[in-house]
Amino acid sequence: MSIKSETEERMTSKVDMDSPDEASGGDLGESVPLKKGPWTSAEGVILVDYVMTHGEGNWNAVQRHSGLARCGKSCRLRWANHLRPDLKKGAFTPEEEQRIVELHAKMGNKWARMAVELPGRTDNEIKNYWNTRIKRRQRAGLPIYPADISFMASQNKQNEELGAFSSADAQNPDVLGINNFEIPAVEFKKLELTHLLYPPQLADIPARSLLNDPVSNFLSQGHRAPYSSTYFLSTTYPAKRIRGSESVFSGSNGDLLNSLQYQNDGSLLAQAQAQPLDFSSYNHNLTYDDQRAISNIVPGGHAYLNGNSSSEPTWAMKLELPSLQNQTENWGSPHSALPSLDSVDILIQSPPAGHSESGSLSPSNSGLLDAVLHESQTMKASNDNSYQGNETSGNAVNNSCPDLKGCDIYGHPVSPLSQFSASVFSDYAPINESSLHEFPSMATMPGGEIKQEIGDLSPLDDEDNTSNQTIFSSPKTQHANNHLASKDPFGSCFFDDCDWDCKQIHAVTTSSGQANGHNSCSWDAISAMEATGRMRL
DNA sequence: AATTACACCAACCGCGGGTCC
DNA sequence: GGGACCCGCGGTTGGTGTAAT
DSSP states (O other): OHHHHHHHHHHTTSOOOOOHHHHTTSTTTTOOOOOOSSOOHHHHHHHHHHHHHHOSSOTHHHHHHHOOOSOHHHHHHHIIIIIOTTOOOSSOOHHHHHHHHHHHHHHSSOHHHHHHHSTTOOHHHHHHHHHHHHHHHHHHTOOSSOHHHHHHHHHHHHHHHTTOOOHHHHTOHHHHTOTTOOOOOOSSGGGGGHHHHSOOOOOOOOHHHHTTOHHHHHHHTTOOOOOOTTTOOTTTSOOBOOTTOSOSOSSOHHHHHHSOOBOTTSOBOSOGGGOTTOOTTOOTTOOHHHHHHHHHHSSSOOGGGGOOOOOOOOSOOBOOOOOSHHHHHHHHOTTOOOOTTTTTSOOOOOOOTTTTTTOOOOGGGSOHHHHHHHHHHHHHHHHHHSSSSOOOOSSOOOTTOGGGTTOOOTTOOOOHHHHHHHHHOOSOOOOOHHHHHHSOOGGGIIIIISOOOSOOOOOOOGGGGGGGTOOOOSHHHHHHHHHHSSOOTTHIIIIIOHHHHHHHHHHHHHTTTOTTSTTOOOHHHHHHHHHHTSOOO
8 A cells, every 4th residue: 555655755756846837926936946746645635734724726825834845736736636525536437438428529628627517527537538538549440439429529510610609618507607597498409319319329438447347337336426516616617715815714624514505405515625624535546445445334435415504605705607718719710629639530511501590599690698698598408408307309300410300209218318419419410421421320320330339337327326425424433434435535645655644644634623523534434444454554 | 577558647837817906 | 907926727748557469
């Protein structure tokens, strides 16, 4: 267990100077040489302690306040990608992998936004996964997207080329914060026919997932973090600290636990940063054996996520609309950045004719307000089509797609993928011969020309995660739960370099105000780990 | 056993947007 | 209005582990 940390220490013994970029940040004028390279567990603990005390944000102040010789950017990255308590580590599940493919098809390389759709996953993880996947598929001579999703992707590309809205934005009402608007859904439904033509095939699944990957299996068997995208805001759209406020926390860290906001279903409504004391999601450095052992002890973990508190967050939260950066990219430039897969992706070059035939507002020829309205419509439509229910459309035949004419789309079960596909398709979905050339014949798709890359799935019900949430309720067992769960930010300390100083960790965590017993780095937990043989003291 | 190729991961870098002063 | 600062995103690089040869 400690091998990695020792290696890590050796690696990080080489200390580089900070980049000019960060050095120009202003607050770092103390000329303290900033360290680069891999983080040590000790640094991680310092950072965790800092965040627990001061909250997220103001990263450049970390060095100032904690003495951590890391630039703010590095701190933010470390926190966001590794130390954040809501991270879901381990291999992507097949469902997640498919979701990534879908998301990429509609969003392109918008990793952060994809991460919002994949609770517990970071943009970096997704990006790494995708890049690896691309390489693998290119080497294998496979298209980047499976046929069904490829079609979707091409549509998305087409939309972009037409200066249309990014459907990605429309897919994210939380981001827009206007999901309460009553705007008639006027689009997309006709495209539900896709689910008839393309049974939900898994996108390509890496070899490790096709194998009997214990981690994947573990995760796919329902051991998932009980997060839903409704509350998982990730670091992509965090509620920022109000500039100038020294701390976002009004009280002790104990208050933090009470300041979490939950929805009726028990899911956490407030931002992930509101729960900096839940370290139950850190299994980054655990081996599978570790995870298995832990899962045997504490199935599910995340005990206190299922808590119930209606109190308002006490930290300063600034609600903000999303940046229009992406929208404007899509609206303004007909040559806006395309998914980076252009060279290999299958593209559909279709005429813009019929673009506006739905009667929906088109941002391509209107101003911001129209754009917002358009997006609202899109959003509403996508909401109507997304995942729940088998609502079908009365006007679902896409006349612009000859191959799809006449498809009876009524009364068929709607797969999540298809629902998704429908939601991301716009009303213009023409397809030309070149694209059909590239695709396997649509007529043959359902039958099996498409390589079925993975067998039966057991789709996980994100809505049903609550069953895994509360396992232990007593404070004492909750200690163990929080820290023995497979995602424990202190796991790296426990498992990597326990020799470092568990007592120090304990001191750090308990001194940070977790008086209510939640999330403190309990010796109960350590003892429990010791009992499993997964930890040495 | 040694070498190579690949997969995976963590971290850095540059850039641009937003906010504050 | 403009500069400074902060933050986040996407691209890229480099290290490590592992399977294949």
